[in-house]
Amino acid sequence: MRTAVILLPGLNRDRDMIAAITKISGKPPVTVWQTETEIPNVDLIVIPGGFSYGDYLRCGAIGARMPVMEALRKKAEAGVRVIGVCNGFQILLETGLLPGALMRNASLKFVCREVKLEVTNAGTPFTASYRQGEIIRCPVAHHDGNYFADGETLARLNGNGQVVFRYAEGSNPNGSIEDIAGIVSEAGNVLGLMPHPENLIETAHGGTDGRGIFENALGLSDLAGAA
Amino acid sequence: MTIRNSIPITPELVEAHGITPEEYERIRDLTGREPTFTELGIWSAMWNEHCSYKSSKKWLKTLPTTGPQVIQGPGENAGVVDIGDGECVVFKMESHNHPSYIEPYQGAATGVGGILRDVFTMGARPVAAMNALRFGEPEHPKTRHLVSGVVSGVGGYGNSFGVPTVGGEVEFDARYNGNCLVNAFAAGIARTDAIFLSEAKGVGLPVVYLGAKTGRDGVGGATMASAEFGDDIDQKRPTVQVGDPFTEKCLLEACLELMTSGAVIAIQDMGAAGLTCSAVEMGAKGDLGIELDLDKVPVREERMSAYEMMLSESQERMLMVLRPEKENEAKAIFAKWGLDFAIVGRTTDDLRFRILHQGEEVANLPIKELGDEAPEYDRPWIEPGAWQAIDASQFPEPDDYADAILQVLGSANMCSKRWVWEQYDTLIQGNSLQLPGGDAGVVRVDGHETKALAFSSDVTPRYCEADPFEGGKQAVAECWRNLTAVGAEPLASTDNLNFGNPERPEIMGQLVRAIAGIGEACEALGFPIVSGNVSLYNETNGEAILPTPTIAGVGLLPDYSVMARISAMQEGDAIFLLGG
Amino acid sequence: MTTARIVVTLKNGVLDPQGKAIEGALGTLNFQGVGKVRQGKVFDVELDTKDRAKAESDLNAMCEKLLANTVIEDYAVEIVEE
Amino acid sequence: MTTARIVVTLKNGVLDPQGKAIEGALGTLNFQGVGKVRQGKVFDVELDTKDRAKAESDLNAMCEKLLANTVIEDYAVEIVEE
Ligand SMILES: Nc1ncnc2c1ncn2[C@@H]1O[C@H](COP(=O)(O)OP(=O)(O)O)[C@@H](O)[C@H]1O
Numbered sequence: 001m002r003t004a005v006i007l008l009p010g011l012n013r014d015r016d017m018i019a020a021i022t023k024i025s026g027k028p029p030v031t032v033w034q035t036e037t038e039i040p041n042v043d044l045i046v047i048p049g050g051f052s053y054g055d056y057l058r059c060g061a062i063g064a065r066m067p068v069m070e071a072l073r074k075k076a077e078a079g080v081r082v083i084g085v086c087n088g089f090q091i092l093l094e095t096g097l098l099p100g101a102l103m104r105n106a107s108l109k110f111v112c113r114e115v116k117l118e119v120t121n122a123g124t125p126f127t128a129s130y131r132q133g134e135i136i137r138c139p140v141a142h143h144d145g146n147y148f149a150d151g152e153t154l155a156r157l158n159g160n161g162q163v164v165f166r167y168a169e170g171s172n173p174n175g176s177i178e179d180i181a182g183i184v185s186e187a188g189n190v191l192g193l194m195p196h197p198e199n200l201i202e203t204a205h206g207g208t209d210g211r212g213i214f215e216n217a218l219g220l221s222d223l224a225g226a227a
Numbered sequence: 228m229t230i231r232n233s234i235p236i237t238p239e240l241v242e243a244h245g246i247t248p249e250e251y252e253r254i255r256d257l258t259g260r261e262p263t264f265t266e267l268g269i270w271s272a273m274w275n276e277h278c279s280y281k282s283s284k285k286w287l288k289t290l291p292t293t294g295p296q297v298i299q300g301p302g303e304n305a306g307v308v309d310i311g312d313g314e315c316v317v318f319k320m321e322s323h324n325h326p327s328y329i330e331p332y333q334g335a336a337t338g339v340g341g342i343l344r345d346v347f348t349m350g351a352r353p354v355a356a357m358n359a360l361r362f363g364e365p366e367h368p369k370t371r372h373l374v375s376g377v378v379s380g381v382g383g384y385g386n387s388f389g390v391p392t393v394g395g396e397v398e399f400d401a402r403y404n405g406n407c408l409v410n411a412f413a414a415g416i417a418r419t420d421a422i423f424l425s426e427a428k429g430v431g432l433p434v435v436y437l438g439a440k441t442g443r444d445g446v447g448g449a450t451m452a453s454a455e456f457g458d459d460i461d462q463k464r465p466t467v468q469v470g471d472p473f474t475e476k477c478l479l480e481a482c483l484e485l486m487t488s489g490a491v492i493a494i495q496d497m498g499a500a501g502l503t504c505s506a507v508e509m510g511a512k513g514d515l516g517i518e519l520d521l522d523k524v525p526v527r528e529e530r531m532s533a534y535e536m537m538l539s540e541s542q543e544r545m546l547m548v549l550r551p552e553k554e555n556e557a558k559a560i561f562a563k564w565g566l567d568f569a570i571v572g573r574t575t576d577d578l579r580f581r582i583l584h585q586g587e588e589v590a591n592l593p594i595k596e597l598g599d600e601a602p603e604y605d606r607p608w609i610e611p612g613a614w615q616a617i618d619a620s621q622f623p624e625p626d627d628y629a630d631a632i633l634q635v636l637g638s639a640n641m642c643s644k645r646w647v648w649e650q651y652d653t654l655i656q657g658n659s660l661q662l663p664g665g666d667a668g669v670v671r672v673d674g675h676e677t678k679a680l681a682f683s684s685d686v687t688p689r690y691c692e693a694d695p696f697e698g699g700k701q702a703v704a705e706c707w708r709n710l711t712a713v714g715a716e717p718l719a720s721t722d723n724l725n726f727g728n729p730e731r732p733e734i735m736g737q738l739v740r741a742i743a744g745i746g747e748a749c750e751a752l753g754f755p756i757v758s759g760n761v762s763l764y765n766e767t768n769g770e771a772i773l774p775t776p777t778i779a780g781v782g783l784l785p786d787y788s789v790m791a792r793i794s795a796m797q798e799g800d801a802i803f804l805l806g807g
Numbered sequence: 808m809t810t811a812r813i814v815v816t817l818k819n820g821v822l823d824p825q826g827k828a829i830e831g832a833l834g835t836l837n838f839q840g841v842g843k844v845r846q847g848k849v850f851d852v853e854l855d856t857k858d859r860a861k862a863e864s865d866l867n868a869m870c871e872k873l874l875a876n877t878v879i880e881d882y883a884v885e886i887v888e889e
Numbered sequence: 890m891t892t893a894r895i896v897v898t899l900k901n902g903v904l905d906p907q908g909k910a911i912e913g914a915l916g917t918l919n920f921q922g923v924g925k926v927r928q929g930k931v932f933d934v935e936l937d938t939k940d941r942a943k944a945e946s947d948l949n950a951m952c953e954k955l956l957a958n959t960v961i962e963d964y965a966v967e968i969v970e971e
Binding site for chain 1 (some may be wrong): 906907910911913914918927
């Protein structure tokens with residue numbers, strides 16, 4: 001299984017993500033710089049978190065307009081799995097690959113803490129090893145994680161089971177509408193989420209709840225028990 | 228607006244630069260004539276308290292700074308300490324007190340930016356940050372504004388740059404009503420055989436400007452940091468610098484990439500008095516002259532004068548001496564990261580600091596004297612008065628102990644600081660083993676199976692006020708204890724000495740005695756001070772802050788699987804009290 | 808040279824956490840009778856052209872492609888100086 | 890009711906990292922001849938008064954106390970509708 005990690009200036013959880021993928025899949029991912037117009041043949045493409053272009057203008061806005069994003073769109077349309085975490089999620093929204101927008105946290109403050117996530121759709125390629133309704137732990141660290149979509153879009157997301165993660169048990173850290181923490185595209189192969197599963201994949205992190213997302217995406221979930 | 232270089236130097240102008248008549252005499256001697264206006268600016272930048280440590284140097288020299296683990300002590304951008312396996316930890320703490328009081332968000336943000344730059348200038352990738360903050364009473368009308376600005380500024384910069392904040396302090400006291408303290412710490416990890424220093428080597432080599440463009444930010448900032456505040460504080464506002472963490476993150480990546488390419492002979496970040504301090508330091512340390520052509524300096528504003536360019540404190544900039552054959556490779560790396568790269572001068576063998584601007588030589592000064600011959604004062608000091616022990620029996624016993632405990636725990640100073648550190652990214656880089664809230668923050672060493680580093684920042688200013696010597700000792704001891712409490716072996720420390728006006732003998736006495744206490748404790752514990760910073764003149768209208776010598780320490784855990792935590796307690800565990 | 812001002816505002820019905828927080832803060836500061844507050848952005852752009860029509864079409868294109876997220880934002884372009 | 894628009898912009902000479910990043914992005918998107926870009930904020934405020942003078946003085950006070958950081962920003966108040 002091969003993974004590509006997209007790199008843009010200002011991203012800063014790229015190293016976390018590369019380390020996590022390497023530990024989970026046993027293979028370091030290839031990295032693809034923003035100016036590339038082709039992404040090599042891989043099974044999973046990841047956009048890590050951070051502050052691409054300082055999150056100036058709007059979070060993810062400038063990053064979403066770099067040349068590599070056209071290549072990403074083609075891959076996504078061809079069915080390749082894509083995960084955008086935090087700034088990666090913001091970028092996927094700005095490219096239009098996922099619907100909605102991420103606004104400033106309701107508290108207007110950056111928030112870094114552990115939250116609880118409910119797996120609201122265990123039927124996606126990213127969540128197959130979790131139980132429907134399972135509550136997992138996951139850290140968040142962001143300033144703009146307040147998900148917003150209009151009523152029509154929300155109805156569509158809910159109707160299609162595109163909402164994959166919700167903040168559970170009153171742990172919504174940012175005011176997201178309907179506690180939405182992560183969504184997939186209509187085709188189901190593009191996942192965007194605000195929390196950082198890559199920071200909870202080994203005992204030293206204090207837990208491994210985030211591991212499954214990558215194992216599932218890489219088709220390694222049978223090995224999950226052995227990890 | 229242009230400022231002519233021919234502005235006549237009057238006694239008022241000299242005074243406005245914070246230079247005393249005696250210092251000016253000396254400046255005229257060393258220059259060999261009346262300095263030009265630009266030269267006066269350069270002298271004032273090099274000789275102010277902030278850059279020259281003229282009031283504290285005599286006493287700082289008494290601190291223990293060596294040990295078998297110490298690779299680089301004070302005098303470089305940051306201290307360097309061996310952690311084995313060919314790696315070292317590079318760290319320092321620095322204050323941004325005055326700028327944060329004037330513009331809390333940007334002041335704190337640029338403070339964090341500055342300390343991060345100090346660390347990666349030496350070739351280290353930053354892995355941990357701390358911030359020690361002190362504000363006035365919670366009820367004071369300015370406190371809320373300062374707290375919210377400073378905390379969001381620290382987070383705004385550090386979070387975006389991508390370094391985990393693993394510790395710090397927050398304290399409130401009326402004595403900080405007119406002067407808040409923002410002390411920022413950063414640590415990075417480097418290969419021991421790939422440490423970069425500021426000493427220039429080789430004649431006729433290109434001096435390269437890297438990073439962001441130069442604007443009028445903070446012109447006169449270093450002078451400001453050395454002046455006491457009065458009621459005219461509003462007039463000092465236009466010197467505010469704005470931080471750009473995105474550019475700094477790009478600068479980090481570009482510098483580390485450049486350093487691996489072997490292109491860098493010497494490198495120095497531009498901090499206070501940017502171009503002036505960095506160029507003089509590189510030349511003076513390397514026994515070389517430096518010639519700069521200001522027409523080559525990337526600027527973002529029109530018609531900047533030589534004076535402004537030499538004193539600008541625009542952030543996210545570096546100066547470097549480059550191997551000429553690597554020029555194209557170096558340029559390509561900086562272009563990739565969207566940063567400016569310009570050859571702005573060269574090293575010379577004449578020990579002069581020469582500045583050219585629009586075809587004119589606007590400064591020509593002896594570089595060694597600029598760098599090394601700043602005045603050093605043995606300021607008069609008096610032994611701080613001994614404080615009377617308070618007779619506990621004069622206070623009535625509380626009726627309800629439970630309620631009393633709740634009141635203590637609920638007070639601004641004793642309550643959990645979670646509300647602060649949850650605004651900081653404490654997890655980024657994926658190596659945080661202990662977050663703020665315990666005794667020390669712990670970060671594992673990337674790529675190593677068992678090794679981790681512990682960090683703590685401590686001082687109890689009211690102890691220092693009561694007895695600066697004992698208070699200084701206590702700050703060191705507490706920092707040491709916090710490191711050992713997680714199971715780390717303390718390696719070395721850095722200090723940030725925040726005091727009032729050293730021209731007052733009682734304040735100078737606090738500084739002298741606190742340094743003595745710190746020195747004694749560090750000596751006794753084998754806990755050398757490898758870097759540090761002094762912030763004086765923290766006074767408003769004659770009232771000084773509490774003496775606040777912040778100590779930040781770094782410890783090494785050879786095996787983090789046996790690390791101790793405060794949260795590991797279980798019901799039925801026995802509690803022991805250790806120590807005296 | 809042409810100087811233009813672009814104002815980008817949130818569409819009606821889109822949540823505005825910053826505007827909301829400001830409403831609250833103004834209340835705390837004892838300003839009376841403050842109704843809705845909405846926060847937007849303004850961009851002052853210098854363009855190296857004297858051709859007003861071209862400037863306007865360029866500025867609109869900049870908004871569509873970058874400056875506004877048209878899913879949630881509206882924009883208005885105004886030429887300030889030619 | 891009074892509706893006002895407040896525009897807050899960075900003072901001349903103050904670094905504008907956002908504006909700078911936008912300049913670069915417009916270049917990447919192949920817009921030619923873009924000079925300086927400066928980003929500011931706009932606040933649309935509804936006030937529950939018909940007294941124009943009072944509205945103006947309140948709005949100025951809001952800027953001084955909250956909406957603008959007068960250390961680095963300038964502001965302009967405009968009444969849009971009474
Ligand atoms: N500004 C801050 N940033 C990060 N962590 C902080 C900050 N202030 C306090 N903390 C953390 O809160 C905890 C308690 O702080 P403090 O009361 O100073 O502890 P102690 O006295 O035990 O050293 C420590 O873990 C400290 O690192």
